[in-house]
Amino acid sequence: MSAQNKTENILFDIHEKSYNAESKILDLVIIIDNNKDENFKGKLKVSTPTGFRSILGQEIFVDLQKNEKRFISLKFFVGNNADAGDAQINLILTNEFDQKIGEKTVIHQVQESSILQMTAENQQIFRDNNLDSLKIRIKVSNKGNRMQQTTLVFKIPDYSDSNHFIEQHGTLRPQQDSTFTFSFLPSKELLKQSNFTINVTGFKDPDKELFGNTRISVQSVSHTQKFQDEQQNGFASTTRNSITTSYRRVGNDLDMYQILGSGGFNVASGYIFINGNMFMMNSQTDPIINNTYISYRREKSEFTLGNISKLLELSLFGRGIEYSFLNSAKDKKIEVGFIEQSFSLLERNSFLQNGYGFYVKGILNPYNFSHNLSSIYIFKNDPYEKAKHHLLGTEFTHNFNNLWQTSSKLYGGISIYDQNGITKPSLAFESQYSGIIKKLNLNGNIFYSSDYYPGNRRGSLQIQQNVNLMVFKKHYAFANVFYSNYSPKYYFYQTQLSSDNVKMEAGLNFAKTGSIGYSFAYQYQFEKSNSYNNFLPQFQKMIYQFKRIEL
Structure with a gap:
């Protein structure tokens, strides 16, 4: 930086310079000393190169009393587009008539980044x-x-x-x-x-x-060629466009026959894919046919008929039909399906006897795993609970940057029970996050669902937090906390389950010596449930509520 300037009894100089590489903030402290016997008014003009941005702006007004000395802090953000090498920041001090009093040039070296x-x-x-x-x-x-x-x-x-x-x-x-x-x-x-x-x-x-x-x-996909869809793998033990038959004998009296396969072919307008699996044992009268379906694709639409498996918040499995549509920009998708809860395509039970359900799901940015949003409605008729469940929810994922990510789910439900005429509302919420603050890695999640929530995780509260910190080179400290309460409730069960789990752990992972690693940890665990050995007398059950400490 240049030497001091002293003009008209005004001293203008650079007092201090520092740079924080993590925040990419350059700090300059400017000293202006008014040695005159009258007030001074002027401007400090800032000129920055490409990639630098003055947080206080390009012009800073200066108002000094006579014989007053003032320190002015300037902050500059060094962007990713700043050219590597020496960058010059020019500072010009002018009076109220825009006459130059002094000028400074600050040199900052930008480290080279090649990505x-x-x-x-x-x-x-x-x-x-x-x-x-x-x-x-x-x-x-x-x-x-x-x-x-x-x-x-x-x-x-x-x-x-x-x-x-x-x-x-x-x-x-x-x-x-x-x-x-x-x-x-x-x-x-x-x-x-x-x-x-x-x-x-x-x-x-x-x-x-x-x-x-x-x-x-x-x-x-021309009409003279055979099309093989790479997205459909079928079973892991088979190849596309193939059929496999097998016979197995277990012990002296158990025989099993199986045929499975998958394949696709072009039609006049679109593409058809078929997947199948059928097996039968000598002790059965009817074969089991599952994971068997036929899909027809045409442009942005797809129809599937057969065994449908949907791992939703309220999962549906069985025989059914599904339709999906993806727009031309591939940023909006809708799925609609109806599923009858039967394990095999061939069932002697009457249609809908095991229950049924349908769903509608809309997705924004389905192939963007950093920013996406979906909403879904699910209906399920459950003959075992003798209830009709309605579930409406939304899910979203958002990455703030390369260091912080979060995802959340929110579901609300209404269950109508036929046997006692009760209408029961319910709620479920889940949130997950992960991020880094300097050398500290954080991630955690929380899930809550009400007692009669009809989803896959009924009556649950789970809280988990993980922390990982690099104490010094290749040595890490870690801490984990987990709490779970599981107490679902049903109108058709006489006994209501309740359990609590707590686990806390903290320790150090030391750097490896050759191929051997070392760690030191303290662990505390507590478990309690009313399901431990229900056949024992009440006074004996308390024995099975235990605590465990490990070192």
């Missing part, structure tokens, strides 16, 4: 015309503060010869996004394949340092 990210605009490409060229679009983002020379290498398979490698070069300014587009016409041998994969790798020039890679799956 590149690459993503494919479409991870899966469907081709319906073999005469058209194939276009691959890769988005590269320069998140650093220096200009970057990049090279993208496209690896194209060629089944008649070796692989082909095509390079594209580009220059990205700091905080700039650029899209690399590569078009080519697949060879005749490649066109014969129903699907193939293109690999793209990104390098920083001139050292060819790898910064990312991605894969693009290309599938042909």
Whole structure:
């Protein structure tokens, strides 16, 4: 920084300079000393380079009494788009007539940041015309503060010869996004394949340092080719478009027969996928058919008929039909379904005897796992509770930044019981979070549901908090607290369950010595329930309420 300026008995100087790398705040303390026998009024004008922002603004009014000395604190935010290297901040002090009294130049060195990210605009490409060229679009983002020379290498398979490698070069300014587009016409041998994969790798020039890679799956949906949907895997033990039969014998008298398979094919307008599983044992009169369904897809719509499994807040499993629609922008989706609660497609029980349910669900940004919102309505007729349950709720996920994330659920329900004519309202709430404050990692969740809540977790209260702190290099302190109360209530059960669990733990994880790790922890655990050994007399039950301390 420059030397002191003293003009017209006004002293103007830099008193102190500091920089916080975590908050990216540059602090300057300016001293202005009025040695005159009269008041001084003026302005302090601030000029900053690209990427720097003065929190107090570009002009700061100064009003000093005679012989008054004042310290002025200036704060600058150093953004990600600040160029690496020496940055100059100019400070000019003027009087009330805009005449320059003094000038300062502050030099701040911006550390170099080199961060590149690459993503494919479409991870899966469907081709319906073999005469058209194939276009691959890769988005590269320069998140650093220096200009970057990049090279993208496209690896194209060629089944008649070796692989082909095509390079594209580009220059990205700091905080700039650029899209690399590569078009080519697949060879005749490649066109014969129903699907193939293109690999793209990104390098920083001139050292060819790898910064990312991605894969693009290309599938042909033309009428001359066989379409295989990669999203449908069927059973883990089978492959697509296949049928497997098996026979098993357990012991001396148990025989089991099974047939399962999955496959898909194109139709005149759309695509059909079928999945099936059927097994039978010699002790049964009817075969069990589950996980068996047929799906029809056309443009943005999909219909599914057969076994439907929906892991919702009020889960539904059984025979049914489901419809889903996704808009062209892929940011809005709706699902509607009806499910009859029968395990097998072939049931001797009359239709709807085991109960039934239906649901409507709308989702905003279904493929954005950082920011999404959904709402759902679920109805279930439960013959075992002799009740009709209505559940309405919403769920959302929001990432504030790379360090803090949160998700929450809120559900309200109404249960109408046929046997006693009671209408019972209920509520459930859940919230989860995770974040980092300097070297402190935090995450926790809380869940609450009322006693007669018809969802999967009835009558529950769960609170959990985890803390992890790096005390010094490679040594971590941790603490966990967990509390659970489970006390669901039913109108058709005589005995009501109630249990409490408390667990607290704290300790240290020390750095590894070779392949051996060390830790020291204190643990406290308490459990209590009215379900422990109900066959014992009342005075003996208290023995099974216990506490445990571990060291």
